Amino acid sequence: MRIGTLGNGLMAEALAGQWAREHEVMIGGRDPGRASELARRVGARAGTLQEATTFGDVLLLALPAEAAVDAVGALDVPPGRILIDCTNAIDQQNFTLAVSAVAERIARAVPHVHVVKAFNLAADTVWHHPPEGLAVPLCSDDPTALAQVSRLVRALGCEPVQAGGLARAKLLEATAALAIGIWVTGGDVRAMFPPLEAAFGSVHPG
Numbered sequence: 161m162r163i164g165t166l167g168n169g170l171m172a173e174a175l176a177g178q179w180a181r182e183h184e185v186m187i188g189g190r191d192p193g194r195a196s197e198l199a200r201r202v203g204a205r206a207g208t209l210q211e212a213t214t215f216g217d218v219l220l221l222a223l224p225a226e227a228a229v230d231a232v233g234a235l236d237v238p239p240g241r242i243l244i245d246c247t248n249a250i251d252q253q254n255f256t257l258a259v260s261a262v263a264e265r266i267a268r269a270v271p272h273v274h275v276v277k278a279f280n281l282a283a284d285t286v287w288h289h290p291p292e293g294l295a296v297p298l299c300s301d302d303p304t305a306l307a308q309v310s311r312l313v314r315a316l317g318c319e320p321v322q323a324g325g326l327a328r329a330k331l332l333e334a335t336a337a338l339a340i341g342i343w344v345t346g347g348d349v350r351a352m353f354p355p356l357e358a359a360f361g362s363v364h365p366g
Contacts, residue, residue, distance in 0.1 A: 161308070164188055164216025166209055166231065168198045171246055172222040174287035175279060177202035178316055188212025210235055218242045218308060219273075225249035225262050233269035240272070242305045244312075245329070246279035248336045255341030263299065263329035274305035277329035278313070280336050290316050297323035297332055 161183040165172040168189035176185050176198075185204035188211060189195030199206035213219060213235050223231050225247035232243070245266055249259035259265075263277040277299040279287065286294075296313045298320050300306050310320035323332060339349045353359070 161311075162186075162215060162217045163220065163312075164207075164212030164214075164218075165220045165222055166212060166235075167220075167222035168195045169222055170284035171279070171287070172220060173198055173202060174284040175220055175222070175246070175316075176204060178287065179312060180204045182315060186212045186215040188215075213237050213241070216241070218244065218312070220244045220246065221266070222246060226259055228262060229265045229269050232266055235270075237270050237273050240274070242274045242276060242302075242308055243270070244279065244309055245275055245277050248280050248333060248340075250337050250340060255337050255344070257333060257337050260333070261330040262333060263326055267326055274300065274302040275326060275329075276300040276302075276305050276309045277326065277332050278309055280332060281339065287316065290318050292317045294318040295321045297321045299323045299326055299329040299332055301325045 163176065163179055163183050164186045165176050166188050168187050172187060176187060179185055180203045187195045187199040187204050187206050188209045190209060196206040207215065219241055221228055221232065221243055226249055228247050245263045247262055249257060249262050251258040263275055267275040278296055281297065296318045298306055298309055306322065313320040342349050
């Protein structure tokens, strides 16, 4: 698989560094020096944002969420590309969404691209050494894109979870804001949900 990153920050380093072991990766950045340095560390090649967009069959959008829509809209993205949106636009003062429905906005900006929301529920440090079997929710309207991104999830030792169409991606974004707000106060979101067999409550005979 050919993967291009749009961005050369922490998420790009964590995810592309894992994928570069098995796939061809190009780190794309606005700063050639930073892109080249990251590419050297993870064993990839370096280029501009446009060069990475042209190179990759799969694109990892790893730019600040607030700038992501404009940045992608300004690129000449070839039709049919799969674009993974791992961004969160979170207001760090009160842990609410600073921008809502980022993935849907990206899809409207580049309607000829298959957008998949994924990898936004964990920080970059997790993706360097993800726990075996960690569930990774995916939202997209395209089955082929979901299958390809599911392969990349499994390459990390994680388990893809089909979370619905792209209209549900804003729920993933809101979940990230909720979870981060709980984590920073010392709460553990893993204790919030019941086991699957109890998730639907009591079922009474008709």
